[in-house]
Amino acid sequence: MARRSFDTPCRIAIEQSEAHFHAHVELAGDIEIGPGDRVRVHGEPVQVRFGETIEFQRTATVTRAGPLRRGWTRLAAYFDLSELYEVSFNPGSLR
Template sequence: MGIFTKAKETVPCTVEVSHRFESLHAHVRFDNGAVVYPGDEVLVHGAPILAAFGDVIVERRNATITRATRLERWWTRATGDFGFMELCEFSFSEELLA
């Protein structure tokens, strides 16, 4: 991996989407043990997975990992804490909007 070049790798993965009262999540696990580092991008191939309420769907797919350049990785680490603060600007509420 160079300072300005991006590497891509295609990896097998397992996607789990849960739409249940006790758990609302979507997880991707790389079946070959690949690791994603700061600044890397992941694109899971295939149609969107839409789970109805009460369902958990597990599918095997392929994903493309685009590795960040050294400069992008450094920048992501340097500014990552600021991005986290954006997550603090919303909350979940039981109120319904009219």
């Protein structure tokens, strides 16, 4: 049941403009992240001005979820997804 953690390099891309507003983290080596896993990127906070795009390298710690947390996360995600079933994208009222 113990957690397994390891450090890995990562690339961070941040953009704030009229067309895009995003922050992406790509882990080196195409590491798969599963339900319940955690990723923590190390380093100082970054500020991006409007109209600016930056990319830089950092180190991230990946903590693998144990079987109990992985199962709980999958179960919770299933019920969160079912909330979308109550949303209607049709104009007007339902009959």
